[in-house]
Amino acid sequence: MQRNRDKTIKPDGQKLSITQLPFPIISLDQNLEVKECSSVLRTLFDFDRVNHQPISLQEIIGKLPKSFLKIRSSKEFNRTSLTENVEVISKKGELKWYKLSLHPDEYRLCYYLYFDDITKEKIALDISLQAEKTARIGSWEVDLINHKVFWSEMTREIHEESKNYVPNLETGISFYKEGKHRDRIVKVVSESIENGTPYDEELILVTAKGNEKWVRAIGKTEMVNGKACRMFGVFQDIDKAKRESIKYQELADRMRVAVASSNIGIWDYNLLEDRLLWDDNMYKLYGISKEDFSSEFSAWENTVHPEDKERALQEVEISVKEGKEFNTQFRIKTQQGTIRHIHGRGKVFRDKDGTPVRMVGANMDVTRIKKTDDRLRQLLNITENQNKSLLNFAHIVSHNLRSNSSNLSMLTGMLLEKTDPESHDKFLEMIKISSERLDETLVELNEIVKIQSDAGKDLQWVKVNPALQNALESINALIEEVDPEITIEFPENLEIYAVKPYLTSIFLNLLTNSIRYRRPGQKLKIKIKAKVLSTQTVISFEDNGKGIDLDKHKDKLFGMYKTFHGNKDAKGVGLFISKNQMDAMKAIIEVKSKVNEGTTFNLCFSNND
């Protein structure tokens, strides 16, 4: 059936047909025409036809490689073996790679062509090449005996060298940036050659085009009988990553410096494990040593000022529950007992179910800012008060001065026009009174201006008792007439920081007020007490008189020319002056009162001079 049945002679002399060989092989004549092929090959290339028609090499592998065409056109028999890798598209349309090995048979003047399917290897190689390219890894090898250097394509690319560049060991090293980078590579390469130690370094190269580039250089030496014979390794272009990491490192360093110098502490609280982590600044802020801090939430809780604790805890809870940003201020008490104002901010992190797992935030010491702020607020208060005084002043000018001056102008006008000649003397009498009242008002105004402009002057430690006795003596007659029951309850030698004449004047004013506004038919009782607290001393005057309807009059009580009892003697200037004197001493006057029960005035003096 088979027409071209060629016979292969086996060493033992037995003849064996190529067609029966269990691997893909063909025999070719001198012109590379197919003589015989193994049935395995026919199956492999889908020529498994019944009639076994002869096939040509082109039919199997398509276009012939150049070396094959050369053999075909040559008249000489080719006596050397050769191999070629070819790409073949199968009849099913698959892309396949074959390694073709051509072996001459001089005896028979024919060739045997062996087919080796290398598709898998080729794909694996392609993938690794691709990987090399993607990861920007290049390889190199140095034959230390023959002084030959091999660079892979990527290695050349990393160095920005052309494809036909021929490197040697020295030039390879000269690519490293002069200075510490080159010194380092020289050191590790020499060590590796000497001892066989591998190296792995991150260094800067200067490419052929003059660009600086970070690379990771890994090398290894193969030793034979204690002598280095071969070095090989890889290069990785890590420029982008390295530069980013350097940039990040710089940022992180900068951040660390900024945080370290800014009194900002960072905390990280693990809600599930109740574990609170603090950075070094936090310990500094809270004045606690690491050893004394138990890293639980309660450890922080214990440092918070008792007055702020409930609110601060509540705000943490709200933040955890509702996801509101934690942003608040609270005070802490350090171990040394100092009080600091802390501004705390924090954010809650949740898992994908929304369960809060972590809270991270920052604390800042705002004590100084707070103090400045308080001082500003205090100044603002003073300014506001002064503004109020000014308004009051305008009011006085408008009312008291003008009411008298307009009376004068009205009366003199009526005199000049002889409106009512019979009342002539009456007019003159009224002009006299008006001008006297005008004078009196001016004296009072002058007094107030003086108090305000002298504010803060002559403040000293004043004994309270002599000042009070002075006031009582000056109204001796009045006291004898009314006969009030006066009780004095404070230490004989009590001192406060005040202006002596103001103190006497205020005492006098409060005493006369109590007497003036006593309840008719009721024995007047006046109780004068003092309470010395840690920061202030409070002197109180309590009476059982008519009392003041504070709901109605509180705002105007200390205003000028305000009276509240319909008393004709009341001029409404006493409390205004007292209030001004208290202000000038940086002290506070307060009032408590109930109609028909009595009035208590509290004078609060600071204990710090």
Place this chain on the structure above:
Amino acid sequence: MVAKKVFLIDDDYIFRTAADILIKVSEITDEIIQYENGLEAYNALVELKDKPEELPELILLDINMPVMNGWEFLEELKQNPTLINGKPHIYILTSSIAPEDLNLSKKYEFIKGYITKPLTKADLKKMHNTLIKECTKV
């Protein structure tokens, strides 16, 4: 005389005395009733509740007074309009030159005028004329 009765409410007796004479010579009325503060005048009005014919035709009201000041008095009238029944011409008479007082007075539409002291004959002449107009209208 264009009015039977005038209420003069002011805590300053010198002003009251002088104004009393001026009103009389301006021939507005012979019967001037003086009150020292708003409360006294208010009580007087309450007593006249059932005798509208005895209500004054003119009320001159000071602002700054103890016990019940002018504003408080006006507030009471606003709450109890039947007390005046729309009859008296009410003028504010004050020594205040503060614009806020003038603005505040505009809150009460039953006020006829706002006069800054001193009170002059010219002021009273105007009041006189307004009262006459009112009378002829009726």
